[in-house]
Amino acid sequence: MSAIAEVPEGVETEQLGYGRAINAALAEEMRRDERVWMMGQDVAKMGGVFGVTRGLLDEFGPSRVRDTTINETFIVGGAAGAALTGTIPVVELQFADFGLVAGDEIFHKLAKWRYMHGGKLSLPVVVRLPTGVVGGAGAEHSQSLEAIAMHVPGLKVALPATPADAKGLLKTAIRDPNPVLFFEHKGMYRTKGPVPSGDDYLVPFGEAATRRRGDALTVVATGLMVPRALAAAERLAADGIELEVIDPRTLVPLDMETIVASVERTGRALVVHEAVRTAGAGAEIAARIQEAAFFSLDAPIWRLGALDTPIPQDPDLEQLVIPSGEQIEAAARELVAL
Amino acid sequence: MSAIAEVPEGVETEQLGYGRAINAALAEEMRRDERVWMMGQDVAKMGGVFGVTRGLLDEFGPSRVRDTTINETFIVGGAAGAALTGTIPVVELQFADFGLVAGDEIFHKLAKWRYMHGGKLSLPVVVRLPTGVVGGAGAEHSQSLEAIAMHVPGLKVALPATPADAKGLLKTAIRDPNPVLFFEHKGMYRTKGPVPSGDDYLVPFGEAATRRRGDALTVVATGLMVPRALAAAERLAADGIELEVIDPRTLVPLDMETIVASVERTGRALVVHEAVRTAGAGAEIAARIQEAAFFSLDAPIWRLGALDTPIPQDPDLEQLVIPSGEQIEAAARELVAL
Amino acid sequence: MSTRTEKTGETGTASAELALDLYRQVTRIRALELLLHRYVKEHGFGGFWHPGLGQEAVQAGAVSALRREDYLFYAHRGLGYALVKGMAPEVLLGDLFGRTGGSVGGKGGGTVHFVDPELGVLGQGGTLGSNFVLGAGAATSVQLLGEDRVVAVFFGDGAASRGTFHEAALQASVWKLPVVWICENNGWHLSAPFSAQSPTEDVADRAAGYGMPGVVVDGQDSVAVRAATLAAVERARAGEGPSLVEAKTLRIRGHYEGDPQRYRDDIADGLEVPRDPLRILRERVPAAAADDLDAAAESEAEAALEAALEMPKADPGIVTEGVWT
């Protein structure tokens, strides 16, 4: 009963930051397939506002690594048009929030265009969406909006929580014929971890990762909440309370099997995400757990998520809005005792 | 144990269509308060694509009833700017789906601007959003997107299911100092019902309506699913199965008290909405029911909602995507027997 | 970057062959329009039909300036775009009526969507203006792949107000993308007259701000539309970037078939087409040939309708297909 390695045993790894892992995935996929290209604001010469695309302009040139002007509808809608016509765009919005500036393009074009046209077209687009709080970026630059993407059929939704997954999921996303919203946590860009060095390390979509084994409670956590939940689990382990921590990694497709199997063993579940709790992905996960495992449950399923408020701009205040490790710990303790 | 009148007893009513009830609310509020005005595409001379605003141009003139060009970001963002500066705009988007064309304006400006500016500003805006399937309008003109609004703090969300509520909730919305997303079901515009004739009939936000009393199962239904659930309940009543049908009327604020009290009596709950089931409002409602009433539940909470697919354009096919009365009936029957 | 705003009313010259070809296309579209008008009136149909009656010359003229491999993002008014690009009329009607023989397999219906990747017919966004960014994106692909293709994006005078035009047009000019923006200015955004919702006389007046040529042509004159589009297409093909072609035309019927048009008093509720493109073309083609083409078009339309109505309705099972691959 303890933490599980981030990368399967036997795989050769190097220590890499989450942001560098994304960079590596981009470079490898662009080398592998000439049709893969990128655009976004400041992604070329500057290498992105978070430095994630640094060096790619030098290797792949200005035709495949393009700086756009400030035009989110084009970045996303243009990617859709380009995908229809034989290339594979991987585009960056500077902040996930700007997905709502291109709401029509994401939720109507990327999500529905294939369906609306009888399945004859495909839209292999990856939209990279730096997500979450990062220290003072404010209400329109700090949101976690993945639940919206989950609610609109036609998109796939990935949320890597480790450098290895950042790389492996992005490579899978680029090779997927469907549009993928790729929520990279911008507060984790500098988090280091072991990352498989091979070109062919792919993390499949729809397979949750059990990050830690335990029998007292199943914690389902995404993104930044994964390390917070693991830290809370270590503290509880000192008191003999062993949490099982599951990271779904993709919300669409969602691996409910792993989650339900775990809850059937533990009898209890806590879902934690950084997104607003109300109508967040945790609501769906909780609703499905009780649908599938009602008679195994010893207690209600609890959820932790951001308060019903925008993210305040002040860096001290913003942390008060999203779940902390201490809150996870306290909730777990209380729920286990229920 | 049977259906409950749509309007409280003793209130004087007239028979009115749902669309005409909205028209009456608009006219009354514009008469009451000079600051109230409207804009949208084709709302003036044409009276709206669904005819809802007919006659208002004649009474209130072209300054207060304005046709815009095709510019959803202005319709919503302009309303925000106007609300900041002393007027009360009630704007119409032709289809609720177009809220995503103005995603930044709805979810960042209307929802957050007050908070971001320390509570010193207020945004009394009503955005009227014709929602739901209407017979062949297709994937980008038929969605039910209220769950997204529920997930982004700062908005209020109303979903009238009867002509009386269409009027009473809209009047409340216009008098509310907060931005309100008003989801009118475009498939119900011609539905007739008793509507209070007085100028002062307001339906408060955050008070669910129990549409029918029963002891076998609590059905929480919104919008078009309210009449479908009531019809299903009548059929089940013939077999001695009495459903309690609750219509929350507003999702923000959400009256969980009424819902939970009912589930505590019935021990079972079914949540039904037209929106996509995955990550829909029903997930939140189900998650909260089990949080609050876990130990009263005799069976898992079930949810019915649209399939994980866009709405097909064909009018016959679109009905296959959203819950039918028969499906509600079958689910209720099965759940009661569980 | 060259910038000009040309307003031409002249018809331009056209070889007899070209005129005949355009006549053939215009009369084919017209025959379908009239047939659909009758059919929808008599039988109704689930969905919304946005008739293109009177706008045939724009669709025929502009699309005939494209090659088979060029890409087309069409608008919601009529079927002419795809018909001229080469799609079979029974397929288009199959889509309109939600039949399995439609190009989208029964998932269309109503405000019709059709698609034919082989012919470059790539679809339509139901939200007005989404075509702009899609088209510019397709043109980026063309540029990246070094292909010899042009992207044509159709839009109405109303859709021209969408912000996506601005975002796409700026980027397309900066990147010199091979796009041609084709505005069917029929004077109406649904119930709002263009003249009341535009600060300038022409949509083409906005082109200069994007550093691209903007041309106004007589949209009833298919030869003029073709010539203007061809110039824009050649410019795009030569790598000189996008252009805007605005064709002035008329919306003869309601916004959708059945629209009572109470907001309108400029036109009777008839089928008469003022400055009829067919009449204008007839000056250039032999009468007998024109008559033959009219007859052929009518039979084609009738056969297409018959074929479409015989196609089975879509299987309910398809509703869950095609969401993800």
Place this chain on the structure above:
Amino acid sequence: MSTRTEKTGETGTASAELALDLYRQVTRIRALELLLHRYVKEHGFGGFWHPGLGQEAVQAGAVSALRREDYLFYAHRGLGYALVKGMAPEVLLGDLFGRTGGSVGGKGGGTVHFVDPELGVLGQGGTLGSNFVLGAGAATSVQLLGEDRVVAVFFGDGAASRGTFHEAALQASVWKLPVVWICENNGWHLSAPFSAQSPTEDVADRAAGYGMPGVVVDGQDSVAVRAATLAAVERARAGEGPSLVEAKTLRIRGHYEGDPQRYRDDIADGLEVPRDPLRILRERVPAAAADDLDAAAESEAEAALEAALEMPKADPGIVTEGVWT
């Protein structure tokens, strides 16, 4: 509707009094900029500070053309907009540092938001370009209420690419709304040079397409900026509709303080302001008076910083306040 594109480089005439007043504002902004530069460098601070060093003449010149009751939607670069509109510098710094004495009560911080409805300071959208539609909407209110106010909307050359500009500018022209669009063209959208991302030389070249005047002024010359803005404001006040004023200026520092600017080689990482607005103004004001104003500005800035740093940090309890009323 009149349409002109004027490119003026001349300074225009200015009374001694006006020049002195502008000097006072420019040096006040400058003093705050320099002080903040030092403070942020030495102490860091949570959040993002977008310095406006070198752009003082645009903010001082344009805002000084407004009346107290006119509305202002400002941009993200510096504090000059609100300072000149009348907000106290300690309040602005309180907002920047997330203190209770800020106008938003500690909820600001980082990319600063401040507000003062009494002074018409209405806020800023963190998503670039959202100001356009908000501003046009505020102007609609003004028009509806028959008030004698003008709305000023500031934006950068980058934000000018947003589709909201198109949607707002078209509607504002059609409705003749009292708006003035003020573009601070500092040559950069973050790391992208304006010249590489605009098909035309000037943002003002886009005005004609919206049937409105577009003027280019020297943004280092506060007198010229004021004169151009005043003309636009008067036009708006007279009910003749919106205008666009583009002030050419320079971004001296990084996009945010700390930006290594590896993408840039046109300028050293210093504090030197080429074509310094203060030097340009000094030709018109007595040296002694200017010196006095410099000294006063410095003390004002220092006192403001001290006051702001003494303000308590926001109470955690406020995070859940102000979402709904």
